[in-house]
Amino acid sequence: MKQIATDEPTPEHLLNLLDSELAMQRAQTESPSRRRLMFLTGGVLFIVIAAAAALLVLMQMLSDLERAPRPLKAETASCAAGGKF
Numbered sequence: 001m002k003q004i005a006t007d008e009p010t011p012e013h014l015l016n017l018l019d020s021e022l023a024m025q026r027a028q029t030e031s032p033s034r035r036r037l038m039f040l041t042g043g044v045l046f047i048v049i050a051a052a053a054a055l056l057v058l059m060q061m062l063s064d065l066e067r068a069p070r071p072l073k074a075e076t077a078s079c080a081a082g083g084k085f
Contacts, residue, residue, distance in 0.1 A: 009017075
């Protein structure tokens with residue numbers, strides 16, 4: 001008997017196609033894209049710069065606090081004004 005030729009692929013052929021597609025997907029996901037790498041690098045750089053700026057602002061506030069004249073307490077102010085000692 002003659003076998004009728006069909007256009008349907010064999011299971012082995014389908015398995016080979018599936019394996020090749022899976023291999024291509026793995027190759028794409030294993031190496032991070034350049035755009036993602038640049039985004040992550042920029043984010044880390046932004047956080048470091050923001051932390052350094054915050055530190056500088058806090059240091060300036062601390063130095064201003066040390067130089068500012070301290071207000072007199074109520075008891076000290078009345079003594080200086082000639083009140084009871």
